[in-house]
Every structure is written in structure tokens, then in C-alpha cells.
Amino acid sequence: MHLAVELGGAGRHPGAWRLPGSDAAGLFTAEHHLSLVRTAARGGLDFVALTDSFVPPGDDPDALRGSLDAVAIAARVAPVVLGIGLVPTATVTHTEPFHVSKAIATLDLVSTGRVGWEPAVSRTQAEADLFGRKDAAGSEELWCEASDAIDVVVRLWDSWEDDAEIRDEPTGRFVDRDKLHYIDFTGEFFSVKGPSITPRSPQAHPPIVLRGDEPSAVPVAARWADVVRIAAPTVTAAGELREAIRTAVGDAGRDPDAVTVLLDVETLVGDDLARLDALAPAGADTGTRGLRYVGDAAGLATWLRDARSVADGFTLVPLALPSGLDRIVDDVLPALGADWVPAPEATLRERFGLARPANRYAQAAPAQAAPAQAAPAQAAPA
Numbered sequence: 001m002h003l004a005v006e007l008g009g010a011g012r013h014p015g016a017w018r019l020p021g022s023d024a025a026g027l028f029t030a031e032h033h034l035s036l037v038r039t040a041a042r043g044g045l046d047f048v049a050l051t052d053s054f055v056p057p058g059d060d061p062d063a064l065r066g067s068l069d070a071v072a073i074a075a076r077v078a079p080v081v082l083g084i085g086l087v088p089t090a091t092v093t094h095t096e097p098f099h100v101s102k103a104i105a106t107l108d109l110v111s112t113g114r115v116g117w118e119p120a121v122s123r124t125q126a127e128a129d130l131f132g133r134k135d136a137a138g139s140e141e142l143w144c145e146a147s148d149a150i151d152v153v154v155r156l157w158d159s160w161e162d163d164a165e166i167r168d169e170p171t172g173r174f175v176d177r178d179k180l181h182y183i184d185f186t187g188e189f190f191s192v193k194g195p196s197i198t199p200r201s202p203q204a205h206p207p208i209v210l211r212g213d214e215p216s217a218v219p220v221a222a223r224w225a226d227v228v229r230i231a232a233p234t235v236t237a238a239g240e241l242r243e244a245i246r247t248a249v250g251d252a253g254r255d256p257d258a259v260t261v262l263l264d265v266e267t268l269v270g271d272d273l274a275r276l277d278a279l280a281p282a283g284a285d286t287g288t289r290g291l292r293y294v295g296d297a298a299g300l301a302t303w304l305r306d307a308r309s310v311a312d313g314f315t316l317v318p319l320a321l322p323s324g325l326d327r328i329v330d331d332v333l334p335a336l337g338a339d340w341v342p343a344p345e346a347t348l349r350e351r352f353g354l355a356r357p358a359n360r361y362a363q364a365a366p367a368q369a370a371p372a373q374a375a376p377a378q379a380a381p382a
Contacts, residue, residue, distance in 0.1 A: 036321065039329055047348060101153040159361065163176070261311050262311060276319060
């Protein structure tokens with residue numbers, strides 16, 4: 001049973017920041033995030049999913065405003081908190097894949113191979129207006145663009161061979177130019193020559209975590225995902241969605257057993273949901289985005305055991321933080337007993353049984369290599 005936890009703000013519930021002990025005053029501090037990830041690491045969870053979005057804060061004066069960049073949070077946490085995977089969200093709409101590839105590869109280097117990446121799409125016109133480059137698009141177009149962006153990122157991760165750094169002091173050659181490669185990607189949304197300016201990272205390809213909740217996302221997840229996150233209204237629906245994803249993975253020519261499907265479960269352990277709802281701003285959406293468990297730790301442990309047949313594991317989503325995470329680590333995990341084993345000390349790929357991928361350009365002819373003095377080209381919209 002793989003177990004991850006989603007961390008964002010004071011928790012998913014819009015009233016959580018008003019609970020006693022919510023650390024509302026510290027939400028934008030490094031120590032807040034370090035404390036949460038330390039707790040998750042103490043529990044031996046596979047990874048923490050760090051949420052992010054371009055959605056502007058609402059106009060309600062009682063609503064908590066603002067958010068931090070998930071990749072930057074991971075960069076602060078990675079060198080300090082060891083023994084747990086870090087999976088920040090990095091949105092691919094309105095952004096350049098060259099920058100994303102560099103940021104995630106850098107994270108993998110500073111975390112010594114414990115980083116993944118959750119690509120996301122940006123849907124609303126309000127988000128598009130923040131950038132002023134293009135209007136909002138429909139789901140199908142967004143996920144097609146996301147697929148191209150992921151393709152570019154993965155190719156850039158491969159544009160340095162593992163032994164490209166030779167650091168030859170007598171000749172002054174730091175890099176073997178024959179082991180840096182143009183990617184020469186041209187698609188509907190991007191035209192990127194490459195190579196990257198960041199060496200190949202410990203995992204080569206940090207695991208890609210994708211949502212598989214909507215029809216337009218499923219083909220992208222089937223092509224690229226190492227881990228698929230799903231939300232569903234019932235346990236039965238979750239099982240059906242998992243089977244649909246596994247079928248899509250097989251149709252894409254990949255092994256379904258190599259892709260892990262994690263079911264989101266919103267959790268409120270030992271707290272009163274009615275009290276939490278009463279603290280939410282007027283008009284705020286307090287409904288669930290999928291399955292929700294409210295009750296004691298033993299009950300949640302039993303629920304997870306019973307639902308194991310419909311998923312390869314779970315992403316627990318506390319409605320309130322830090323209290324919800326404390327109860328997961330201190331109460332729920334011990335209640336699972338032998339049904340759950342803490343994640344091993346390993347790279348994130350190894351935790352999910354994924355081999356380190358070969359470099360697609362390693363056998364490329366020298367004529368395709370980048371010249372020694374060529375400045376790597378940055379991504380630009382086609």
C-alpha cells in the first residue's frame with residue numbers, strides 16, 4: 001500500500017485556517033512547510049504532494065489570500081528534510097517547458113533523487129489574464145499542450161548523457177560536447193532546440209505524477225505518468241476508473257503494472273466537520289472533491305484496508321493542517337499495523353519499483369551533438 005499526503009495551506013477545507021492551532025500566521029514561512037514535511041517524513045510516507053495553482057485569490061475579505069510556489073518550497077525543504085519524496089505541482093499552461101525541466105532537474109539534484117513532478121493545466125480566463133499571452137482554452141487543447149510540454153521536458157532531461165561531465169583539468173574541458181544533444185522538438189505548441197543547461201539528474205527522469213480524473217487527461221497519463229492520482233465519488237467508481245486507466249496505459253504500449261494509481265481521500269480524523277464548516281467564509285465551497293472520511297483513526301485504517309482492492313495506494317488529503325497530518329502519522333499509520341510498511345530509504349523511482357531510464361540520445365551520432373560554445377536555446381511558443 002503506497003501512501004502519500006497532499007499539503008497545501010492550512011488544509012483543503014476553506015475554514016481550516018481559522019481553527020485553533022492552524023498556524024495561519026505562519027503559512028507563508030519556511031518553518032511551516034519544513035515542520036509539515038518533517039512530520040510526514042517521520043511517518044515514512046512515500047511522498048508529499050505540494051499543491052500549486054495560478055488561480056487568483058477570491059474577493060471575499062474573510063478568505064485567506066495568496067499562495068507560495070510549490071517548486072520553491074520543495075527547493076527549501078529538499079536539502080533539510082531527508083527520507084521522503086517531494087512532488088511539487090508545476091503548471092504547464094502559460095509556462096515554458098525549458099524552465100520547468102531545469103527547475104525539476106535541479107530539485108532532483110539537491111534532493112539526491114527524491115523528487116517527482118505533478119504537471120497541471122490552467123483553465124480559467126482569470127489565470128490567462130495574469131500572463132496576457134493567450135486566452136483560456138478547453139480541456140482537450142489544454143491536455144494536448146500538456147502532453148507536448150511533458151515531452152519537451154523529458155527530452156531535455158535526456159539532452160545531457162550521464163557521463164557528459166568529464167572535468168578534465170589538463171585540457172580544461174568540463175563537458176564532453178559529443179554527449180550534449182539537441183532535442184530539435186517541433187510541435188503544435190512549442191519549438192525547442194535544446195539542449196538543457198542542467199546536467200542529467202540522479203533519477204534521470206523524476207517520476208511524473210498526473211491526474212487521471214477527466215477524459216482528456218487519461219491519454220496523457222497513459223503516455224507519460226509513473227503515478228496517476230484519481231478522485232472518485234465512490235469506491236466502486238474508483239475501481240472502474242483505475243481499470244480504465246490501466247487499459248489506456250496498455251493501449252499506449254506500456255505495462256499497466258508499472259503505473260501506480262493512487263486514490264485521493266479527504267480526511268478529518270478526530271475533529272468535528274460541522275465546526276469546520278461553520279468556520280468557512282460565507283459562500284465558500286465546503287463540499288468534497290471525491291471520497292471523504294470523517295471519524296477516528298481506527299476507522300480510517302479499516303477503510304483503507306477495505307479499499308485496497310480499487311487502488312495501489314492512497315493520497316491522503318487532510319482537511320485541516322497541521323492537525324490532520326499529525327493524526328495521520330501518529331494515529332492512523334500505527335492503526336494500519338502490518339498492512340502498511342514505511343517507504344524504504346531510496347530514490348522516489350525506486351520506491352515505486354521504477355528502473356532508472358536509459359538516455360534516448362546516448363547512441364546519437366556525433367553530428368547531432370551541440371557545439372562546445374553553443375548557448376542552449378530556450379523554449380519559445382511555436
